Amino acid sequence: MSLLAAKRLEKHYGNHVVLENLNFSVESGEFVTLVGASGCGKTTFLKMLxxxxxxxxxxxxxxxxxxxxxxxxxxGVVFQKYSVFPHLTVLGNVMMADELRSSKLLGKSFGAARRRGIEKARERIEEVGLDQALDKYPHELSGGMQQRLAIAQALMMRPRILLLDEPFGALDPGIRQDMHVLINRLWQEQQLTIFMITHDLKEAFELGTRLWVFDKTRHDPQAPEAYGATITYDLPISRDRPSEALKETLQQGGLQTHTQETLL
Amino acid sequence: MKRLINSTPSRGGRWLLGLLPFVLLGMLYLSLSNARLAENPNDPLLPTPAKMAQSFHHLATAENARTGEILLWSDTLASLERIVIGVGISALIGLIVGILNGGLPLVRAKLSPLVTVASLIPPMALLPILFIAFGTGEAAKIALIVIGVTPFLIRDLQGHALRLPDEQLIKAQTLGASSWQVLLRVLLPQLTPRLLNATRLAMGTAWLFLIAAEAIAAQEGLGYRIFLVRRYLSMDVILPYVAWITLLAFLLDQLLAWVSRLAFPWYHASEGDNA
Structure with missing residues (x-):
């Protein structure tokens, strides 16, 4: 039994076919990276999840x-932005999940329960390296720190799958590298199952264990909306093999698609 | 020579420039007043500052022979009580309905058209109905303020609730929040500073309705007083009262701004402080 599975999955808005013929099964612990041209339905797919x-x-x-x-x-989910609550401090943001669970009526915990919640939240915050910023509000944090916070917040729930929608797209290259190290470590330590949309093919190869390329297999110039995108390549990425070699195999296979023109 | 759009006054200069219109208006008033009083020393229309100060001092210190009350303070207290209760009720209704409308599509579908229509009714046209329904006591005046201010607050807050990024509502749900918890932990805290902001904007309207209601039927109150002494052309009372009302309005506005900055630092930092 696989964790997540799709069979002949389709998505359309009226006559506009966005996604068609999606078949896959994903096991627990996989790190799936999703790439594809803008507007090809990656985000729609994530929204369906x-x-x-x-x-x-x-x-x-x-x-x-x-x-x-x-x-x-x-x-769990981390968006590119607006993922954290601006009215709560770092600690408050991470405690939120616990508070919502322990207090159905007020959504806020007090006394001993609150102290336990703080302890738990502190551990998570330390994991992402924000322990110096416990009482700061999101607007006082840099973009990278906000994303770290969003990740810590999402992991409090121990979600079955973690969805990342271009989480590092707005970050500087140096910060992005730090975030790769962080997400990789968390993925291994906590045996997460992750779906990550990215525009950065290098990132996709570096982080994922499995790469999905979304693209249209059929295209009708008279009716561009008649056919949707699907997963055109479903590639296992071995961590030992350098990604350069894999890219070459991709090209040797004679893969010439719209996606490749724009991405590779 | 710098372009005009790039020339900024120095710090002290800004103060002086800001003060300038007030000084000019004051001088204009004094010269007009002097000219009139030179013709007729008993002319009531443009009294001297000394005369106004004297009348105001009298109102602020002398006890009424019949009731033992000091007029200025009893007027101020009566008006402040009406406006604070009226605006307080409006803010409470505005917050609750605004959150429900903004957060729950099923509620919005029912209430939103009603609020839109209600906000178009001129509240002053309802004043006779209020007097008939509530009598000419406090309830009618407070009700007028509530009717005048609430629809604006509801629409403003509903708009802000709808403008909150969807990502936040989704995020809260992935953290296990129920509908109630989303309203309570995501919408309420984020809308409260916006409510304070909207309330500040609505205060002007609230004063308008307060003074209108007091002018028509009251036994005390700032609006009642200035409309009462109008019969005697007592500009020496009216002008200081108007200044006093302006000062009160300014203080209430600053109080709201101060509370908002103190209680919601994150809001003022991210929205740009427009106090």
Missing amino acids: LGTEATSRGRLTLDDHPIPNEPGPDR
Whole structure:
């Protein structure tokens, strides 16, 4: 039984087909990186996993149950921005998950429960290296620190899958490298299952264990909306093999697609 | 020579420039007042500052022979009580309805058209109805303020709630939040500083309705007083009262701004401090 599986999954808006014929199964512990041209439906796919977009046809199952049609605690998420709550401090942001669980009515914990929550949150915050900034508000943090905070916040729930929508897209290259180290470490330590959308092919090869390229296989110039994108390449990435070699195999295979023209 | 758009006054210069219009207006008033009083020393329309100070001092210190009350303070207290209660009720309704409207599409579908229509009704046109329904006591005046201010607050907050990034609502749900918890922990704290901001903007309207209601039916109050002494052309009372009302409005505004900055530092840092 695989963690996440799709069978003939499709998504359309009216006559506009966005995604078609998605078939895959993902095991627990995989790190899937998603690449593809802008507007090819990667984010739509992530939204379907989140539950904010309904599936149009086919099956999409998490632990053999259809994905609920609204976001839930089993699927954590980090967006490119707006992922943290501006009105809460670093500590408050990370404690949120715990507080929501322990106090259904007020969503805020007090006394001993609060002290336990602080302890737990501190551990998570230390993991991402924000322990110097416990009482800072997000606006006082740099972009990289905000993303670290968003990751710590999402991991408090121990989600079945973690969805990352271009989480490092807005960061400087140096900071981005630090974030790669961080996410890689967290993925290994906590045996996470991660789906990450990225525009950076190098990032996709470096971090993932499996690379999905989203692209259209059929294209009708008269009706560009008639066919949707699908996963054109589903490549296992071995961590030992340098990604350069893999890129070459890709090209040797004579892969000439729209995506490659724009990305490679 | 720098372009005009690049020339900025120095710190001291800014103060002087800001003061200049006030000084000019004061001088204009004094010269007009002097000219009138030279013709007729008993002319009531443009009294001297000394006369105004004297009348104001009298109102602020002399006890009323019949009631033993000092007029200025009883007027101020009555008006402040009405405006604070009125605006307080409006803010509370505005916050609750604004959050529900902004957060729950099912509620918004029902209430939003009603609020839009209600906000178009001229509140002053409802004043007779309020007097008939509540009598000419405090309730009618407070109700007028509430009717005048609440729709604006609701629409403003609803708009802000809808402008909160979807990412935050989704994030809260992935952290296990129920609908109630999203309203309470995400919408409420983020809308409260915006409510304070909207309330500051609405205070001007609230004063308008307060003084209008007091002018029509009241036994005390700042608006009542200036409309009462109008019969005697007592500009020496009206002008200081207007200045006093302006000062009170300014202080209330600054109080709200101060509370907001103190309680919601994150809001002022991220939105740009427009106090």
